[in-house]
Amino acid sequence: xxxxxxxxxxxxxxxxxxxxxxxxxxxxxxxxxxxxxxxxxxxxxxxxxxxxxxxxxxxxxxxxxxxxxxxxxxxxxxxxxxxxxxxxxxxxxxxxxxxxxxxxxxxxxxxxxxxxxxxxxxxxxxxxxxxxxxxxxxxxxxxxxxxxxxxxxxxxxxxxxxxxxxxxxxxxxxxxxxxxxxxxxxxxxxxxxxxxxxxxxxxxxxxxxxxxxxxxxxxxxxxxxxxxxxxxxxxxxxxxxxxxxxxxxxxxxxxxxxxx
Amino acid sequence: xxxxxxxxxxxxxxxxxxxxxxxxxxxxxxxxxxxxxxxxxxxxxxxxxxxxxxxxxxxxxxxxxxxxxxxxxxxxxxxxxxxxxxxxxxxxxxxxxxxxxxxxxxxxxxxxxxxxxxxxxxxxxxxxxxxxxxxxxxxxxxxxxxxxxxxxxxxxxxxxxxxxxxxxxxxxxxxxxxxxxxxxxxxxxxxxxxxxxxxxxxxxxxxxxxxxxxx
Numbered sequence: 001x002x003x004x005x006x007x008x009x010x011x012x013x014x015x016x017x018x019x020x021x022x023x024x025x026x027x028x029x030x031x032x033x034x035x036x037x038x039x040x041x042x043x044x045x046x047x048x049x050x051x052x053x054x055x056x057x058x059x060x061x062x063x064x065x066x067x068x069x070x071x072x073x074x075x076x077x078x079x080x081x082x083x084x085x086x087x088x089x090x091x092x093x094x095x096x097x098x099x100x101x102x103x104x105x106x107x108x109x110x111x112x113x114x115x116x117x118x119x120x121x122x123x124x125x126x127x128x129x130x131x132x133x134x135x136x137x138x139x140x141x142x143x144x145x146x147x148x149x150x151x152x153x154x155x156x157x158x159x160x161x162x163x164x165x166x167x168x169x170x171x172x173x174x175x176x177x178x179x180x181x182x183x184x185x186x187x188x189x190x191x192x193x194x195x196x197x198x199x200x201x202x203x204x205x206x207x208x209x210x211x212x213x214x215x216x217x218x219x220x221x222x223x224x225x226x227x228x229x230x231x232x233x234x235x236x237x238x239x240x241x242x243x244x245x246x247x248x249x250x251x252x253x254x255x256x257x258x259x260x
Numbered sequence: 261x262x263x264x265x266x267x268x269x270x271x272x273x274x275x276x277x278x279x280x281x282x283x284x285x286x287x288x289x290x291x292x293x294x295x296x297x298x299x300x301x302x303x304x305x306x307x308x309x310x311x312x313x314x315x316x317x318x319x320x321x322x323x324x325x326x327x328x329x330x331x332x333x334x335x336x337x338x339x340x341x342x343x344x345x346x347x348x349x350x351x352x353x354x355x356x357x358x359x360x361x362x363x364x365x366x367x368x369x370x371x372x373x374x375x376x377x378x379x380x381x382x383x384x385x386x387x388x389x390x391x392x393x394x395x396x397x398x399x400x401x402x403x404x405x406x407x408x409x410x411x412x413x414x415x416x417x418x419x420x421x422x423x424x425x426x427x428x429x430x431x432x433x434x435x436x437x438x439x440x441x442x443x444x445x446x447x448x449x450x451x452x453x454x455x456x457x458x459x460x461x462x463x464x465x466x467x468x469x470x471x472x473x474x475x
Binding site: 103138 | 297310312
């Protein structure tokens, strides 16, 4: 009898561990195939747009977003019709390609449909951005897209080496968010890394009273910053008002120093 | 353009250089990398020259070379750092910008870009308004046809295909990486153990029922 109980509790532990890991940080992702475009290299990029847990590689279905576009030279260009549906690990995701005609910084942004997360009993809306520089003109990366909530970089968000500091200001409705909470996660693109224990999966930092945060990125690759705010009970699930998590997400690439 | 107008423009440029040179010497732009960007539209090559921080390279020398390294034409950028010209041939061109000592940049306009640019130009005649503002320079096109050997053609094709397919190959490689993770395996084992546990438990209850309950 004792043996049986041991087996059952043992297996329950496994199932529980699985459930707990599923409740980890969500990140809307928008990852370009390159974030610095040069005249000698390819002039087009592929954008990978998905909703996932970037470190653990778990994916969620992502509906066709409400908004997808690029801000260049102070003008917004709608790119929704460029989205191509794709499936990754059996989950709905999106991709798009973009060709750079003129030099300057391009801010790509996506506003997804509200995502209902039953495990947390709330909706999630992650307004997500990333910046691509084209042809050596480093102008425009600090512009505001004007999303409901967004991270404005205080560090030029490309050409960053491993170990450098990223700083940004969290805004909600155009105003800085004092002491905003920001989750930081590294995109474990090839599943080569594991976390020693669960706090290592997602770093948690807070902004200062002016909504400014800083984080030094210790490894080459893509780093996601998710500044989370409470959006109030503005949406209903099955007729019942539910909490909405508003996220301002920003993706930054860091590169190791190269030897000659 | 008439002769008097030309001399007026030259005087203006000299005047501008005179007042901007002392300013340039101490600007922070010196710390930035300089770039000459070129694109082809409507059979014309447009260039933009700028420092990384957005400062335009005004009145800077542009020299265009052909494939053999011969100088094809020269010119100067305008206030916005722009300069455009009609390419003398379909061959690849090297465009060199000489903004100031230590601020030199170059770019290459390939044969395929020159050809594609002509097609783009035909589709987008509406953009000419903007492009007409460019400083202009025209040269007599060189005569002579271009012949390609089989090998050259292959190289061009390979190069273009490589460039175009690179992102696709990267995506493919990335997708291949997403396999079954250790957690998936453990979770599967967990479910198996769990179901086994329940089955054994039920069997045990039945057995106890048969043997009588003296537990």
